[in-house]
Amino acid sequence: MSIAEKVVAIAQDARQAALAMARLSTTTKNDMLRRMAVALENGAPDLVVENLKDLEAGRLKGLSAAMLDRLMLDDKRIRGIADALREIAALPDPVGEVTKMWKRPNELMVGKMRIPLGTIGIIYESRPNVTADAAALCLKAGNAVVLRGGSEAIHSNLAIAKILQDILKEMNIPTAALSLIPFTEREGVLEMLKQEESIDLIIPRGGESLIRFVVENSRIPVIKHYKGVCHVFVDQSADFDKAEQIIINSKTQRPGVCNALETLLIHKDVAAEFIPKIAASLTALGVELRGDEAFRRYAPSATPATEADWYAEYLELILACRVVDDIDAAIAHINRYCSLHTESIITSDYSRAQRFIREVNSSCVMVNASTRFADGGQLGLGAEIGISTTKLHSFGPMGLEDLTTTKFIVYGDGQVRE
Amino acid sequence: MSIAEKVVAIAQDARQAALAMARLSTTTKNDMLRRMAVALENGAPDLVVENLKDLEAGRLKGLSAAMLDRLMLDDKRIRGIADALREIAALPDPVGEVTKMWKRPNELMVGKMRIPLGTIGIIYESRPNVTADAAALCLKAGNAVVLRGGSEAIHSNLAIAKILQDILKEMNIPTAALSLIPFTEREGVLEMLKQEESIDLIIPRGGESLIRFVVENSRIPVIKHYKGVCHVFVDQSADFDKAEQIIINSKTQRPGVCNALETLLIHKDVAAEFIPKIAASLTALGVELRGDEAFRRYAPSATPATEADWYAEYLELILACRVVDDIDAAIAHINRYCSLHTESIITSDYSRAQRFIREVNSSCVMVNASTRFADGGQLGLGAEIGISTTKLHSFGPMGLEDLTTTKFIVYGDGQVRE
Numbered sequence: 064m065s066i067a068e069k070v071v072a073i074a075q076d077a078r079q080a081a082l083a084m085a086r087l088s089t090t091t092k093n094d095m096l097r098r099m100a101v102a103l104e105n106g107a108p109d110l111v112v113e114n115l116k117d118l119e120a121g122r123l124k125g126l127s128a129a130m131l132d133r134l135m136l137d138d139k140r141i142r143g144i145a146d147a148l149r150e151i152a153a154l155p156d157p158v159g160e161v162t163k164m165w166k167r168p169n170e171l172m173v174g175k176m177r178i179p180l181g182t183i184g185i186i187y188e189s190r191p192n193v194t195a196d197a198a199a200l201c202l203k204a205g206n207a208v209v210l211r212g213g214s215e216a217i218h219s220n221l222a223i224a225k226i227l228q229d230i231l232k233e234m235n236i237p238t239a240a241l242s243l244i245p246f247t248e249r250e251g252v253l254e255m256l257k258q259e260e261s262i263d264l265i266i267p268r269g270g271e272s273l274i275r276f277v278v279e280n281s282r283i284p285v286i287k288h289y290k291g292v293c294h295v296f297v298d299q300s301a302d303f304d305k306a307e308q309i310i311i312n313s314k315t316q317r318p319g320v321c322n323a324l325e326t327l328l329i330h331k332d333v334a335a336e337f338i339p340k341i342a343a344s345l346t347a348l349g350v351e352l353r354g355d356e357a358f359r360r361y362a363p364s365a366t367p368a369t370e371a372d373w374y375a376e377y378l379e380l381i382l383a384c385r386v387v388d389d390i391d392a393a394i395a396h397i398n399r400y401c402s403l404h405t406e407s408i409i410t411s412d413y414s415r416a417q418r419f420i421r422e423v424n425s426s427c428v429m430v431n432a433s434t435r436f437a438d439g440g441q442l443g444l445g446a447e448i449g450i451s452t453t454k455l456h457s458f459g460p461m462g463l464e465d466l467t468t469t470k471f472i473v474y475g476d477g478q479v480r481e
Numbered sequence: 482m483s484i485a486e487k488v489v490a491i492a493q494d495a496r497q498a499a500l501a502m503a504r505l506s507t508t509t510k511n512d513m514l515r516r517m518a519v520a521l522e523n524g525a526p527d528l529v530v531e532n533l534k535d536l537e538a539g540r541l542k543g544l545s546a547a548m549l550d551r552l553m554l555d556d557k558r559i560r561g562i563a564d565a566l567r568e569i570a571a572l573p574d575p576v577g578e579v580t581k582m583w584k585r586p587n588e589l590m591v592g593k594m595r596i597p598l599g600t601i602g603i604i605y606e607s608r609p610n611v612t613a614d615a616a617a618l619c620l621k622a623g624n625a626v627v628l629r630g631g632s633e634a635i636h637s638n639l640a641i642a643k644i645l646q647d648i649l650k651e652m653n654i655p656t657a658a659l660s661l662i663p664f665t666e667r668e669g670v671l672e673m674l675k676q677e678e679s680i681d682l683i684i685p686r687g688g689e690s691l692i693r694f695v696v697e698n699s700r701i702p703v704i705k706h707y708k709g710v711c712h713v714f715v716d717q718s719a720d721f722d723k724a725e726q727i728i729i730n731s732k733t734q735r736p737g738v739c740n741a742l743e744t745l746l747i748h749k750d751v752a753a754e755f756i757p758k759i760a761a762s763l764t765a766l767g768v769e770l771r772g773d774e775a776f777r778r779y780a781p782s783a784t785p786a787t788e789a790d791w792y793a794e795y796l797e798l799i800l801a802c803r804v805v806d807d808i809d810a811a812i813a814h815i816n817r818y819c820s821l822h823t824e825s826i827i828t829s830d831y832s833r834a835q836r837f838i839r840e841v842n843s844s845c846v847m848v849n850a851s852t853r854f855a856d857g858g859q860l861g862l863g864a865e866i867g868i869s870t871t872k873l874h875s876f877g878p879m880g881l882e883d884l885t886t887t888k889f890i891v892y893g894d895g896q897v898r899e
Contacts, residue, residue: 082816086840159839165861171850173860176838180872263872284702284873305895312897398500407891420890421577422504424596432589432893441898442591442889443583454598454681454886455702456874468872471860472838473825475850477723479730480859 066246070254074209074261076239077182081207084240085179089156091234096152096199098230100145103195106226107141113222114191121215133189134216144195144223147446151199154445157464158205161472169478175469179205181263183466184255186211186277188269191219197268198227198241200448204466207240209262211255213269214247221245256281264456266449286461288452290376291321291404293434296393296419298410299332305431306409307341312433313407315348319378321450322405322427322437326373326383328393331357334386338362350380357386373400390415394422401425403452405437426452426459484664488672492627492679494657495600499625502658503597507574509652514570514617516648518563521613524644525559531640532609539633551607552634562613562641565864569617572863575882576623579890587896593887597623599681601884602673604629604695606687609637615686616645616659618866622884625658627680629673631687632665639663674699682874684867704879706870708794709739709822711852714811714837716828717750723849724827725759730851731825733766737796739868740823740845740855744791744801746811749775752804756780768798775804791818808833812840819843821870823855844870844877 064072087095103110114136121131157177164174183206185197194210201208212220224243231238244251256265259282266286267277274287295313297306313324329337338361342352352358352365353372359365365384372383373396387393390408397406407429408419416430427437437460439447444462451457457465482490505513521528532554539549575595582592601624603615612628619626630638642661649656662669674683677700684704685695692705713731715724731742747755756779760770770776770783771790777783783802790801791814805811808826815824825847826837834848845855855878857865862880869875875883 082842085842167859167861171854178842178872178876302895308895308897316898416892420594420892424500424503425888427889427891429891430893431895432891433897435898436589436891436893436896437889441585442891443585454596456886458596458886459889468874468876470843471845471855471877473845473847473850473854473860474834474838475848475854477720477726477849478854479726479851480734480853 066248066250067254069246070244070251071258073239073242073244074182074255074258076237077207077209077242078261080237080239081179081182083237084202084207085158085205087205087236092156092203092205093152095230095234095236096148096203098233099195099199099227100148102226102230103141103145103148103223106222107138110136110141110219110222110226111138113218116218117216124215126215130189130215134191134219136191136219140192144192147192147196148199151203151446154203154463156203157467162469170476171478172474174472176472177464177467178470180466180468182207182209182261184209184211184262184265184283186252186265186267186273188213188273189215191216191223193268194220194223194243195227196446197266197448200446200463201466202240204463206466209242209244209255211244211252217247253280256283259283268449284456286449286451286453286457288321288402288404288450290402291323292325292374292376292400292402293322293404293437294326294328294397294401294406295324295434296328296387296390296397296406296408297330297333297337298390298408298412298415299330300412300415301333301409302411303337303340306337307344309407309409309431309433310341311344311348313435314345314350314382315380316433316435318380321376322434323378324382324434325376326385326400328385328387328396329358330393331386331388334358334361345382348380350382352382352384354384355386358384376402390418394419398424404450405429405434407432407434426450484666484668485672487664488662488669489676491657491660491662492600492673492676494655495625495627495660496679498655498657499597499600501655502620502625503576503623505623505654510574510621510623511570513648513652513654514566514621516651517613517617517645518566520644520648521559521563521566521641524640525556528554528559528637528640528644529556531636534636535634542633544633548607548633552609552637554609554637558610562610565610565614566617569621569864572621572881574621575885580887588894589896590892592890594890595882595885596888598884598886600625600627600679602627602629602680602683602701604670604673604683604685604687604691606631606691607633609634609641611686612638612641612661613645614864615684615866618864618881619884620658622881624884627660627662627673629662629670635665671698674701677701686867702874704867704869704871704875706739706820706822706868708820709741710743710792710794710818710820711740711822711855712744712746712815712819712824713742713852714746714805714808714815714824714826715748715751715755716808716826716830716833717748718830718833719751719827720829721755721758724755725762727825727827727849727851728759729762729766731853732763732768732800733798734851734853736798739794740852741796742800742852743794744803744818746803746805746814747776748811749804749806752776752779763800766798768800770800770802772802773804776802794820808836812837816842822868823847823852825850825852844868
């Protein structure tokens with residue numbers, strides 16, 4: 064069989080296995096995840112051996128130290144992966160939940176029941192933990208999963224997948240419910256993206272170039288976000304201490320992630336008082352400031368911002384800063400330049416808080432909170448399979464529920480249509 | 482400007498207008514729909530004149546009497562369209578609803594708020610009422626809408642769109658919130674399907690060939706269903722009178738629609754008693770029966786069914802019939818041959834009713850009810866914009882809520898991430 068033929072077979076087998084997955088009881092699924100956790104811990108010595116092959120190949124290919132660190136598995140990290148599976152086992156099962164139910168005038172009872180989506184394809188880069196994490200979330204929601212990891216992690220991924228599949232086999236669950244595409248060639252992923260009859264949804268996890276490649280080549284719906292250009296707007300009524308804490312946290316707590324702050328907007332009435340204060344704090348923390356003219360009047364050491372800065376996702380200690388006339392101008396700036404990720408207003412004014420919540424179009428809109436809370440775990444979804452900045456199906460951080468859909472259920476007693 | 486350039490401009494203007502639509506109050510939207518209803522009634526004489534041009538062109542092109550009837554507008558039908566708009570005005574506004582809200586351990590309040598999807602593209606065939614109906618649903622849910630109707634109805638569609646746009650103008654709402662592609666060339670629809678930066682969702686309404694054309698050519702997500710191969714399963718515990726009424730209603734009340742019954746499954750234990758009875762009733766109503774060998778033992782006048790019959794959406798008075806060993810065989814048959822539309826079990830057994838609800842994969846699963854209830858209006862959605870048999874975003878009949886998505890809203894008091 065060619066690579067393409069094997070990928071087609073994997074996808075078709077996954078489609079079949081999805082029917083079996085959808086019927087598993089919650090108890091069985093949780094038992095499965097806990098056994099997988101134990102098996103990963105027991106398999107740690109073998110996993111480390113396989114991981115060394117990837118690390119060795121990575122060093123020969125000249126991967127950066129940061130990349131090699133992402134790739135590395137040791138006992139502690141493997142215990143972390145196992146614990147993540149136990150946490151997923153402990154989450155409520157979304158499948159079977161009747162999200163609402165109502166009665167029609169003819170006494171029909173009509174409801175909507177959560178069911179698994181079917182088969183989920185995950186395409187990801189170098190972190191081998193995704194192999195276990197993403198698979199566990201898909202399986203918990205009653206789906207089959209087809210994984211395609213980065214070529215740098217292929218030995219680690221195959222070893223993890225094998226350990227998880229052995230548990231499926233042990234429990235008489237079709238092993239095709241969890242498949243890993245065993246090829247590193249581009250042909251394999253391209254073929255996977257054509258299997259719209261077998262795979263219901265593709266979730267890419269990685270950098271913007273990976274995501275664009277997937278979107279451009281997929282016939283299957285893709286849920287994705289390209290970047291996070293997150294804003295904080297300091298309103299004229301803001302508590303300056305809270306504002307400062309939130310800005311510092313949003314920008315510096317972990318600057319390299321998509322929910323970090325990239326653009327700060329400040330109301331003109333508080334510019335003179337607040338800008339020198341926040342500029343000093345941020346500069347002391349090593350943040351480079353790029354401001355418009357009005358901002359630089361109160362922070363002369365800031366460099367001039369250009370139009371490109373308003374679109375920029377720096378992912379490092381750089382912050383674009385702008386003074387705005389009022390909340391209308393702030394909302395207009397955000398709705399024009401944002402990436403529909405996360406925006407926060409700092410205010411003590413009730414009406415403007417509510418207006419910001421209502422009128423900002425992003426997937427996460429906050430009042431008096433750090434943008435860093437835009438995360439499935441932090442928001443209480445239990446675990447995160449990804450973030451969507453496109454509105455269809457899911458918008459914002461995605462948890463287990465986003466790996467399900469609903470069907471209509473109708474309880475009658477002989478009703479016919481007139 | 483070329484056709485393509487004009488379509489791009491229409492889509493971009495719609496994207497802008499969507500921002501204004503999203504901010505309209507419920508009162509304004511309802512007022513808008515009621516004014517549109519009055520304007521359609523007042524414009525009836527002009528509408529009829531424009532409609533006559535389409536009818537005349539249709540006659541010259543040799544359209545069938547059924548097609549011409551679908552195309553035809555008279556005072557009564559125009560009043561019907563206006564009444565439909567008033568009904569949509571009376572429906573609850575989904576936008577702004579907070580579907581749930583919860584508290585995090587750090588006292589953050591996190592919720593999900595319904596917001597409009599953005600811009601919806603509707604591609605449809607000959608019925609001009611869709612121009613008003615579909616547009617009204619999209620606008621009520623706070624979206625902009627780009628319509629592309631069939632070439633046979635172009636004069637009627639343009640006249641209806643003009644009347645509706647005049648109301649938008651009168652109310653200072655951007656008229657680009659409701660656009661009709663004014664070209665009948667294929668180029669126009671192909672270009673529309675490429676505007677993924679401006680249009681969020683495409684809903685095709687029409688026959689299978691239209692839908693396949695849209696799916697094959699769209700870069701925008703498409704929500705669709707190709708066909709409805711609906712099943713009724715008569716369980717061994719079924720009340721025969723209810724079973725008979727439901728089967729007759731499902732098959733004959735309106736055989737040409739997607740929620741009509743196409744395949745009847747009967748438990749072997751009741752075959753001898755029930756088949757002669759139901760076969761006689763259906764035959765008396767003009768239904769042609771195609772049965773497997775076991776079915777024909779008790780209904781000798783039925784013709785033999787072939788494998789193709791299990792996949793068939795007849796849309797006329799033909800019914801495929803099969804005897805099955807048990808509920809497992811019934812569910813297996815359905816999950817293999819169905820189109821994920823609607824299936825109903827006739828039973829008085831509690832456990833099997835619940836198993837059927839749980840294990841059948843279709844978008845509408847019923848107990849003791851006619852498949853003809855699989856309709857947005859009948860299920861209580863208020864109105865129907867379409868039916869989805871793909872699981873992403875919506876599954877089953879779609880109402881106003883399906884034209885929205887949700888964003889996360891977060892109310893904090895200075896929280897930062899540790």
